[in-house]
Amino acid sequence: MSGQATTRGRTVPTQTTKSTYWQGVRDGAPFILVIVPFSLLFGVVATEAGLNMLETMSFSVLVIAGAAQFTALQLLTDGAPTLIALVSALAVNLRMAMYSASLTPWIGEATLGQRAVAAYFTVDQSYACAITAFERNPGWSITQRLAYFFGVVTPICPLWYLFTFIGALVGTSIPQGLALDFALPITFLAMIGPMLRTPAHVLAALISVVTALVFAFLPYNLGLLVAGVVGMMTGAQAELWLEQRKAARQ
């Protein structure tokens, strides 16, 4: 392919499908630094919780979403009813529906099979890279977009499986007294920090914390579900309110 395409005032050569694939690989590669410790930790924590290799690997292969996996595992270890563990973990993954909605205009023309495979591999990192690249290169064909998407996935998802496996292998050999009980809260807190992008996000998180503590007396960890619903409504309302205030100022 030859010719020039203009993006954001820059002139870049029109890319081939192969080159968008490799661009995806390059954009996904830095996330290896995030994926490896996360999946390793999941393997270790799951093994500590008494899961065998098949169970631990099934989690990582079928669910392929760290925060939801950790949520389900934590609630099951706490003795929460299975349905509550499932619903809470799915709530953590609700953002995937948002990613799906956001990707639809870009990859909606792909075949059903391709969309199904892309859906399986829709994770935080592949979504974040893809949406940025698609918006920056509106001229890409559907084939080039899919190539880019699967390029991003290539260095990420296989390592997610591999390091869950390694974590599960070494899990039982990690000595007690390492305060591993707190590995999980620290992991979650570290993930929450960068998510607090706007005042609405901060407020939603704050109200969620307060609600969860106030309703901690509720049985079956229902306090978390209350906190989730109240937190979402808080964020949505705060966003509306901030927008209205901004509009009123202009």
Next chain:
Amino acid sequence: MNIETADLWFVIIGLGLGSFGLRFVFTGLVGNRPLPPWLLRHLRYTAVAVLPGLVAPLVVWPAATGDSLDAPRMAAALVTLAAGYFLRNVIAAIVLGGVTLYGGLALLG
């Protein structure tokens, strides 16, 4: 506490199917039809509404210390959150939180 095998598989398979469903619902089924803005607005806050609520009781009442407030764990939690917020780097936040936790446990524990 041991997790019942049947319960565990129920959650693994349910979460696997459910997560795929959430990822596929729009790309696969909705197609190019637009979504109501109020729904998207709520979906944007799911992660920040659920994760802090999940972690708060674990920080305030850690099981390892018999559900009582614990200085090293609380300090580690605050450092991790602050590091994640200001550095926007998950791994750096985990490392700093871990250092705070072990430092605190060594000093006080």
